Amino acid sequence: MVKFLIPLVLFIIMAIFLAMGLHLNPSEIPSPLLNKQAPAFTAPKLLAPTETLSPADLKGKVWLFNVWASWCVSCRAEHSVLNQLAQQPNIMVVGLNYKDNPEDARGWLTALGNPYAVSITDQEGRVGLDWGVYGVPETFVIDKKGIIRHKHTGPVTVQDVENVLQPLVAQLQAEAE
Amino acid sequence: MKCLIFLVLLWVNTVYAIDAKQFTDQKQQADYESLTSELRCLVCQNQTIADSNAELAADLRRQVYEMLQQGQTREKIIAFMTARYGDFVLYKPPFKIKTSVLWLGPIVFLSIGLLMVFWLIRTKAQKKVEDEQEHGHQEKLVKIRRLLNEEEERS
Numbered sequence: 001m002v003k004f005l006i007p008l009v010l011f012i013i014m015a016i017f018l019a020m021g022l023h024l025n026p027s028e029i030p031s032p033l034l035n036k037q038a039p040a041f042t043a044p045k046l047l048a049p050t051e052t053l054s055p056a057d058l059k060g061k062v063w064l065f066n067v068w069a070s071w072c073v074s075c076r077a078e079h080s081v082l083n084q085l086a087q088q089p090n091i092m093v094v095g096l097n098y099k100d101n102p103e104d105a106r107g108w109l110t111a112l113g114n115p116y117a118v119s120i121t122d123q124e125g126r127v128g129l130d131w132g133v134y135g136v137p138e139t140f141v142i143d144k145k146g147i148i149r150h151k152h153t154g155p156v157t158v159q160d161v162e163n164v165l166q167p168l169v170a171q172l173q174a175e176a177e
Numbered sequence: 178m179k180c181l182i183f184l185v186l187l188w189v190n191t192v193y194a195i196d197a198k199q200f201t202d203q204k205q206q207a208d209y210e211s212l213t214s215e216l217r218c219l220v221c222q223n224q225t226i227a228d229s230n231a232e233l234a235a236d237l238r239r240q241v242y243e244m245l246q247q248g249q250t251r252e253k254i255i256a257f258m259t260a261r262y263g264d265f266v267l268y269k270p271p272f273k274i275k276t277s278v279l280w281l282g283p284i285v286f287l288s289i290g291l292l293m294v295f296w297l298i299r300t301k302a303q304k305k306v307e308d309e310q311e312h313g314h315q316e317k318l319v320k321i322r323r324l325l326n327e328e329e330e331r332s
Contacts, residue, residue, distance in 0.1 A: 026222065027222075029219060029262065029263060029265045030263060030265075031263065032259065032260060032261070032262070032263040033260075033261070099232065124236075125232070125233075125236045128236075129236055129237070129240060129261065130261065131261070132261040132262050132263075134219035134220055134233055134262065135219075135220060135233075
């Protein structure tokens with residue numbers, strides 16, 4: 001009896017691990033920055049290069065930080081979703097134009113619409129490195145205290161907006177500063 | 178001709194694979210080489226940042242280079258990377274509760290394997306002894322029967 005039970009048990013254990021493996025997404029790496037203070041930066045604005053922005057300027061606001069680039073194909077897919085999202089009241093999307101040519105980036109915003117309250121440029125990818133960006137697009141949600149509360153890897157879909165981002169932003173808006 | 182193409186391809190590979198960074202200090206050069214071959218490129222996950230041609234890998238190499246030039250230690254650079262990308266960026270993850278299966282798994286599997294081998298050898302050996310005993314028993318039975326038969330025939 002035991003003779004038959006051992007392979008059966010081994011098979012079940014293996015099957016459980018393999019089934020778990022099927023549902024993991026190896027390209028989604030958990031960010032150690034979650035629930036930590038947003039990394040500081042001072043970067044020039046894309047549309048007004050003489051002015052700079054840093055996260056400290058946004059204290060007291062709930063904001064989304066979206067990493068994008070004109071060379072990024074998935075960003076194109078995501079863009080219409082962001083355009084819609086930006087029309088909602090009390091949603092503020094800040095863009096990080098990552099390793100891009102500012103000319104191309106401005107052209108992209110003119111052609112496809114600009115969902116960003118403000119975009120900053122990061123031509124060398126240094127801000128991205130501090131934020132642990134490893135692929136574009138990525139989206140962070142930052143609360144009123146300047147703490148990263150959520151990270152989304154890959155293009156944001158309508159479902160993500162409805163099921164995750166909007167409820168989370170609403171919840172964070174209700175929190176005290 | 179084929180051989181020539183092959184050689185050219187080999188050369189291209191070595192020339193364009195890595196943007197070699199030069200240090201004046203030997204130790205820094207060694208640190209740079211060991212660090213870049215211990216850090217994982219997060220885009221092409223099965224390559225180190227020394228092997229990868231991805232843009233992110235180039236950025237991380239530049240970061241390692243700059244930090245070494247500033248005289249920062251290996252530990253500081255590794256801490257810098259894990260603070261941003263997590264333990265995943267390390268090819269050699271630290272021992273924690275979360276990574277214990279990773280570290281202990283092979284030892285556990287190896288001991289299970291060894292135990293199985295010992296168990297199999299022992300049962301096989303026992304069976305052999307039993308078989309031999311059984312065999313000797315059979316032979317004796319045959320001899321007894323033969324003797325009995327002879328006795329009967331004589332009487």
